Amino acid sequence: MSLIQTLGIALPILQAPMAGAQGSALAIAVARAGGLGALPCAMLSPEAMAEELAAFRAATDAPVNVNFFCHAPPAPDADAQTRWQAALAPYYAEFGLDIGAVPAGPGRRPFDAAACDAIAPFRPEVVSFHFGLPEAALLERIKAWGARVLASATTVEEARWLAAHGADAIIVQGLEAGGHRGMFLAEELTTQVGTFALLPQVREAVDLPLIAAGGIADARGVAAARALGAEAVQVGTAFLCCPESIISALHRRALMSDAARHTALTNLYSGRPARGIVTRLMRELGPMSDAAPAFPLATAAIAPLRAAAEARGSGDFSPLWAGQNASRCREVPAAEVIARLAEGL
Template identity: 40%
Template sequence: MPKTWNETRVAATLGIDYPIIQGPLGGLSSQRLTAAVSNFGGLGSFGAHGLDPHAIQDIIGEIASLTSKPFAMNLWLSMEDDGAASSDAAAFHQALSHLAPHIDAVGGKQPAFSPYKRLRFEDQARVLLDAKVPVFSFIYGVPPREILEEARKQGIVTIGTVTTVEEAVVLEQAGVDLVVASGFEAGGHRGSFLRSSEDSLTGTISLVPQTVDAVTIPVIAAGGIADARGIAAAFALGAEGVQIGTAFLACKESGAPPVHREAILSHHAGHTGLTRGFTGRLARGIQNELMESMNRSGAEILPYPLQRSLMRHLAAPAQQAGKAELLALWAGQSANLVHCVAVEDLLNSLVRGAAARIPSTRDSYSQDKAPTPAI
C-alpha cells in the first residue's frame, strides 16, 4: 500500500502521528502549548535551558498531566560563554549604561549588579533522565557519552540540532537518534558548536539535502518553515520531518506576551535581523529600535547568559507598557506567512496542506542518496 506523507522514520521513532515538531521556544515555552501539539499528534517541545532542576521537574510533571503522548524537553549543552564567570561589576555597569535609557523610557527599575550563579547542563539532564521523558532534544553541542547511553537504555529518543553538515556527522557518530538541520532563516538562537555562529550561516534549502546525503539518521528540517508549502519543500529536499517555531510562537497558547504575538501577526514582521545584543549569542528576531540600538558600534555586550539576564530588566516593563520597539521579538524570516492564532487551527492547516501537496510513495523512507550528475 502507498505510504502517506506522514509515515516517516521521524514519526515512527518519536511515536507520533505527524512528523511536525514544535520548536522549543526557549523562555517563551508553555506547558499548555507543548501538550496541545502532542495531543494533536505532533511533538510538543518545552525549552528548559534557563531553569533550575527543581523547576524542570515540576514542568515535566505538569506536561505529563496534560498529555499522555510523547513530548520533548530541550536543553542547551553550552550554558555560558567565555568570561561569564569572571565578569565583574564594572563590566555590568558598562553594559547597563547602553540599556539604561531604554529602561527609563518604559518606567523600569534600574538593576543592581549581582554575582553570576551557574546552572549546570548535567544537573538539568539528570532530571530529564530520572523522569524518563519521552524525548530529550538539545542544541549547542553533543551530550557526554554516558548521558546518551543512559537515554538509550531508558528508551528516551534524542534529537540534536545542527547548523552545518559537519555538526550533523558528529551527532550521528555520537549515536543521536534524530537531527534537526536548522537553516539561518530560523528565529531565535543559532545553535552552532563546531565553528562560530557567524561562520555557520547556511540556508535551509542548502543545508537540508547536504545533511540528508551526509548522514543515515533521519533529518528534520527547520528554518523558514511556516506553512504546508514549507513542509512540502522540506520533504522534497529529503527531510522526514519539520520543526516549526515562529508559527507556534504566534499562537495564543504559547508563552509569548500579547505584544510579541501581535508583532508576528501584524504582517510587518518580514524584516528580521541577527544580533548578539539580546542575550550575548547570535539570534534572529524582528528588526526594531532595540535591535538597532544593540547592534550599534560601541554597545557593550556581556557574555551569555549575563546579557540575557540583564535584558530581562527591560523586557518586563516594556511588555507591560506594550512597547514592541523595546522588546526582543524572536521570529524567523517567514514570519509574514503566519496567520493562525490558535494551535489547533495551525496544526489542521499544516496537516491538510501537507497531505494535499506531498504525494504518497510506495518506497520506505530510507533516504536514497542523490546520484552523481553526469559531466
C-alpha cells in the same frame, strides 16, 4: 523503521521548544493533534521541569520532547560587564533606572546531572539539545531509559559531529529559524545558510534521519523540506500566536503586524546570535554588538529596560523572537496549525 515510528508520533511534525514563549499547554495541544510536543527546559529549575512533565503526562499518553542547552557557562568578566553597562547607560538614564543595581536575571542552565535526575522518573521519549550534546555519561543515562536523542546542526560539519557523538536524528536548522542559532563548532555567522540550501548538503553527508527547521510555516514548506531529504519538520514561529502560547500581547501584536517581516540575528538579548523582530535596541546598537557579554550574561542588564518599556506598551527592548516566515502567524489553535502543515505531507 521510519522516524515517526521511532518517535511514536502520528505526523512528522515537531513543535520547536521555545523557552519563555510556551509551557506544557502548547506541547499537550500539539501532541493531541498528532505531532511531537516539546517542553523547553533551559530556563527551568529541576522542580519546574518535573512540574511541566507531570502536567504533560496527566493530559496525554503521547510522547514528549524535552529540550536543553549544552553551552559552557562563561567565567565572570568584570570588564565585559562594564562595557555592556556603558553601552546601555543612556537607556537606563532615559527610564530613570539605576544601572548599578542590575539584578542577576534569569539564567539558562546547560544540561547537567541535576536536570537528568529531574526528568528521569518521567522517562521522556525524546530529549533534544541545542549547542551540541552533553557529556557522554549523561547521554548514556538518557539512552538507557530508551529516549531518542535529537540535536540541532547549522552546518554540515556540525551534522557530522553530532552523528559521530551519539545523536539519533539531526535537526537541520536553517538561517531562517527564529530564536537562538544552534551553532556550536564555530562562531562565524557567514557559515550559516538557509534551510533549503543546507538540507540537501547534510543529507549527502550523514545517514541519520533529518528534521528540517527554519522558515517552515505552511504546507508548501513541509512539502519542500521532505522533497529535499527531511523525514520531518520542526516548526516554531507558526505556533506563537496560538492561544496555547504564553507570549505577551505586545509580542503577539508584533508577530501579526508588518514589523514581523523584518527580522535579524542579534546577540543583544542574550549574548548569542538569535533571530527576532528588529527593535529599537537592535537598530541603535546594531543587531550584533561586541559590547554584549558572553551568553547568557547579556540578559540581566536588558531585563530592567524590557520591563520599563513594556510597562509603557513598548517592545523597544524586548526579545521578539521570530523566524523569517513570521507573517504566517495566525491566532488559531495549535491543532489547526498542525492540520494545515499536514496538508503538505
